[in-house]
Amino acid sequence: MPHHCVMSLNVESLVESPLTAPRPLRLIDDTGRAASPDEAGGFALPDPATLLSLYRRMVVARRFDVQVTALTRQGRLATYPSALGQEACEIAAVAALGAEDWLFPTYRDSIALLTRGVPPEHILASFRGDWHSGYDQNAHRIAPQATPLATQALHAVGLATASKLKRDTTVALTLLGDGATSEGDAHEAFNFAAVWQAPVVFLVQNNQFAISVPLDKQMRCRTIADKAIGYGMPGYFVDGNDVAAMYAVTATAVQNARAGHGPTLIEGLTYRMEAHTNSDDPSRYRDAGDLEIWRRRDPITRLDTYLCEVGALSDAERADIRAEAEDLAAATRECMTRSAPVDPLELFDHVYATPRAALMEQRAFLAAELAEHAAASITAQSEEIR
Amino acid sequence: MTLHDTEPAPVRAPVTLTMAAALNAAIQDAMRDDPTVVLFGEDVGPLGGVFRVTDGLYAEFGESRVSDSPLAESGIVGTAIGMAMYGLRPVVEMQFDAFSYPAFEQIVSHVAKMRNRTRGRIQLPLVIRIPYAGDIGGVEHHSDSSEAYWAATPGLTVVSPSNPADAYSMLREAISSDDPVIFLEPKSRYWAKAELSLPVRTAPMNTAAVLREGTDVTLIAYGPTVKTALATAELAVAEGLSIEVVDLRSLSPFDDETVGASVRKTSRAAVLHEAAQFGGYGAEVAARLTERNFFHLAAPILRITGFDIPYPSPKLEEYFLPTPDRVLAALGTWEWN
Numbered sequence: 001m002p003h004h005c006v007m008s009l010n011v012e013s014l015v016e017s018p019l020t021a022p023r024p025l026r027l028i029d030d031t032g033r034a035a036s037p038d039e040a041g042g043f044a045l046p047d048p049a050t051l052l053s054l055y056r057r058m059v060v061a062r063r064f065d066v067q068v069t070a071l072t073r074q075g076r077l078a079t080y081p082s083a084l085g086q087e088a089c090e091i092a093a094v095a096a097l098g099a100e101d102w103l104f105p106t107y108r109d110s111i112a113l114l115t116r117g118v119p120p121e122h123i124l125a126s127f128r129g130d131w132h133s134g135y136d137q138n139a140h141r142i143a144p145q146a147t148p149l150a151t152q153a154l155h156a157v158g159l160a161t162a163s164k165l166k167r168d169t170t171v172a173l174t175l176l177g178d179g180a181t182s183e184g185d186a187h188e189a190f191n192f193a194a195v196w197q198a199p200v201v202f203l204v205q206n207n208q209f210a211i212s213v214p215l216d217k218q219m220r221c222r223t224i225a226d227k228a229i230g231y232g233m234p235g236y237f238v239d240g241n242d243v244a245a246m247y248a249v250t251a252t253a254v255q256n257a258r259a260g261h262g263p264t265l266i267e268g269l270t271y272r273m274e275a276h277t278n279s280d281d282p283s284r285y286r287d288a289g290d291l292e293i294w295r296r297r298d299p300i301t302r303l304d305t306y307l308c309e310v311g312a313l314s315d316a317e318r319a320d321i322r323a324e325a326e327d328l329a330a331a332t333r334e335c336m337t338r339s340a341p342v343d344p345l346e347l348f349d350h351v352y353a354t355p356r357a358a359l360m361e362q363r364a365f366l367a368a369e370l371a372e373h374a375a376a377s378i379t380a381q382s383e384e385i386r
Numbered sequence: 387m388t389l390h391d392t393e394p395a396p397v398r399a400p401v402t403l404t405m406a407a408a409l410n411a412a413i414q415d416a417m418r419d420d421p422t423v424v425l426f427g428e429d430v431g432p433l434g435g436v437f438r439v440t441d442g443l444y445a446e447f448g449e450s451r452v453s454d455s456p457l458a459e460s461g462i463v464g465t466a467i468g469m470a471m472y473g474l475r476p477v478v479e480m481q482f483d484a485f486s487y488p489a490f491e492q493i494v495s496h497v498a499k500m501r502n503r504t505r506g507r508i509q510l511p512l513v514i515r516i517p518y519a520g521d522i523g524g525v526e527h528h529s530d531s532s533e534a535y536w537a538a539t540p541g542l543t544v545v546s547p548s549n550p551a552d553a554y555s556m557l558r559e560a561i562s563s564d565d566p567v568i569f570l571e572p573k574s575r576y577w578a579k580a581e582l583s584l585p586v587r588t589a590p591m592n593t594a595a596v597l598r599e600g601t602d603v604t605l606i607a608y609g610p611t612v613k614t615a616l617a618t619a620e621l622a623v624a625e626g627l628s629i630e631v632v633d634l635r636s637l638s639p640f641d642d643e644t645v646g647a648s649v650r651k652t653s654r655a656a657v658l659h660e661a662a663q664f665g666g667y668g669a670e671v672a673a674r675l676t677e678r679n680f681f682h683l684a685a686p687i688l689r690i691t692g693f694d695i696p697y698p699s700p701k702l703e704e705y706f707l708p709t710p711d712r713v714l715a716a717l718g719t720w721e722w723n
Contacts (some may be wrong), residue, residue, distance in 0.1 A: 102471075132503040143471070144503050154461055155496070158468020158476075165424065165474070172468070184488070188461035195456055228556050350506040351541055353564035354592070356639045368527055 022223050024269050026239035027248060029100040030297045032305025033223045035245075038101075043248040048312035054243045055094060055303050055313065057184040058087040061111035062300060063325035067332050068110070068124065072278045076336045077127040081108040086274030088299035089173075089205045091115055092246035092268075096201075096254045097173055102142045104174035106203075112175065114318055120328070130340050153202060155188035160193070160200035160257070161320075171252075171257045173201040173268035179210025181227070182218045190265065200281040200358070202265045205240060205249060207272035228265035238349025241299040244306075301307040335336040344370060395419075402582045407577040409439045409515075411584055412557035413477060417447055420475065423561060426453045427462055427515075436481055437517055437576055460488040460626035463514060467496055467517040470510040470566075477561060481516040484527035490535070498541030510566045513557070518546070519610045521574035521659050523700040529573075530697055531661035534611075535669070536568045537637045544638040545591050546570035546611035550580040552595075552635060554589040570637075578675040582683055585597045594641035596648060600630035604655040604664060604718060606650040608634040611658045611708065618710040625714070637667060642678065645671075649679050656688040656717060658708055661701030685720040 011062060025041040035044060046054075054334050065084050074082040082088055084091055094115040097103060105112050115124045118135045125134020126145065133144035146152035156174035163170040167352060181204060193200050204224050228235025234250045246268055253264035271294035275282050307313035348363040403411065417423045425443060431454040434441030434499050438485030444452040457461050459480055466476035480486035493514065500510050536544045543565050547553040553571070559568035589595055597612065607615035612633045619629035632648050649655045653671065655675055657668040668689040675687055690708045697707050
């Protein structure tokens with residue numbers, strides 16, 4: 001069907017939502033003041049020490065994100081999907097999890113990995129092109145960053161169900177984007193989780209764009225959180241730039257899952273401040289004015305204001321945190337300027353647990369080819385010397 | 387650790403079992419031996435599966451280990467991946483071959499690639515059972531032979547038993563394997579019977595088996611067409627033709643050693659499958675046997691397969707499926723001296 005036919009469909013006249021326009025749940029508003037009780041949805045503001053810890057992690061994560069984007073522009077990395085502006089969602093997700101829990105991230109969630117303790121070089125190995133997933137997934141309890149959308153949500157549900165079957169207390173949390181909620185696997189994951197009462201939390205970062213496509217071309221419902229009703233699980237529509245609210249809601253969802261109360265769907269309303277990746281051009285599909293609006297809703301600035309207001313963040317502490325962030329940026333630059341050797345013969349080592357004769361033949365073929373090239377280059381060098 | 391490393395269990399008295407019953411016994415024994423084995427899929431619970439392969443397992447092991455899942459194949463395979471990541475050994479069922487396609491992405495992008503992606507840190511010991519192929523009078527979408535998709539995917543192990551003894555032994559081995567296995571169960575052979583003393587163990591599942599020795603032609607088959615190959619060999623005796631029948635058993639990996647040795651012995655080979663010919667598994671068999679054994683061959687390797695059309699409706703499937711007569715006619719096209 002030609003595009004203009006779709007556009008001429010007057011869906012507004014066909015579908016009228018019986019629900020009023022929703023307001024996101026929040027605990028600290030855009031201006032850095034405590035939100036009113038009717039906005040808080042019954043959730044309490046975390047204590048200042050917790051908020052300061054979230055603040056520190058957001059500042060460090062943003063510095064890392066900005067640094068990696070810069071390194072990508074310099075050609076050090078093949079690509080990097082930035083989470084600039086989404087720090088509240090990313091950091092709240094990790095802070096809500098215990099050491100025994102599992103995180104199922106996407107390609108955009110590198111700062112969640114950083115916050116959970118994965119060394120920068122291991123996070124970035126995949127974007128540098130060393131290997132498809134460069135960290136120890138079992139040690140960190142973080143699944144490989146998923147590229148096919150929403151597929152990891154089912155893995156999270158399966159792992160959570162296994163935890164339940166084994167009578168463990170491990171919870172799984174999966175990060176998703178707004179575009180991913182259109183995928184069939186998102187629906188299947190929500191439904192399986194609800195039917196099986198799996199201890200899993202779905203945290204959808206609604207950054208309003210799937211590369212270039214805005215959310216109103218993905219769905220007709222008011223919010224992504226509303227969809228939870230249809231699956232029979234609780235859903236929360238949260239200000240995704242308010243880390244206090246994101247943390248309070250996500251921590252509660254994790255506790256509920258651990259206590260055997262099943263899954264929760266959380267939507268954090270946020271904005272992707274950067275391009276989709278370095279190869280994208282947002283000027284083709286979005287208004288620069290929107291960026292300015294969302295800059296005023298910045299998650300770090302508003303928490304900074306709040307913490308200063310309540311006397312929980314001094315200039316000296318802020319300087320300490322910034323120094324920590326700068327140290328991490330320097331370390332990231334340093335490790336990304338080092339060359340990372342890759343071993344071509346490793347290509348064959350991990351495909352199967354059970355060795356295969358045909359694969360060993362191909363490995364031997366490549367080994368011989370490499371040896372031949374090495375010998376040829378030594379000969380060429382010695383001829384040059386002569 | 388594979389099944390073949392373990393101490394042999396006491397052998398039970400011989401009983402006559404269908405292939406479906408042998409598969410059932412394999413899952414039951416695996417679940418009794420290993421508490422991490424869990425089973426789920428569509429209708430596998432109280433009903434016992436539409437082919438009754440999981441009959442009685444729900445009653446014995448209960449809801450926590452045998453469960454009816456929501457009706458969604460991607461969800462079944464996707465959640466099995468997560469369970470395998472957490473130390474379980476899921477055995478899942480795709481109710482019919484063509485109903486496995488919604489799970490294609492999970493199988494190809496994750497089941498097959500997880501071990502490689504994580505440098506061996508995350509293994510996925512799971513089995514995806516797929517009742518496959520035709521010759522059962524099934525309506526559309528119930529008779530596909532989709533083996534070429536799976537066999538063409540690095541990271542998957544793809545096997546298909548042709549008889550009750552292999553069905554038991556290979557399914558036990560698949561469940562105990564640390565690699566994910568696509569287990570293709572030929573529907574038309576579910577009711578084939580054999581007398582078995584369980585727990586029967588046949589050759590390792592990654593090897594081919596010479597089921598009938600011969601000197602003139604190697605006829606290569608797997609799953610449902612092994613019966614056709616054996617019938618052809620029997621018919622050929624009257625024509626003075628000695629056919630060696632090789633049951634591949636494993637499509638990935640391919641047992642170059644066993645099949646190659648047979649082809650070098652007979653110097654002629656034909657491969658037989660239900661799936662369409664173009665881009666089918668037989669093309670790989672013919673190509674790799676030719677590459678490796680060209681100077682031993684007296685004639686080009688033939689493919690006797692289904693036609694390059696979608697699987698037909700029940701009244702027409704007899705014209706589609708390769709028959710012994712069709713195989714013999716094909717062998718007759720070679721120049722014999």
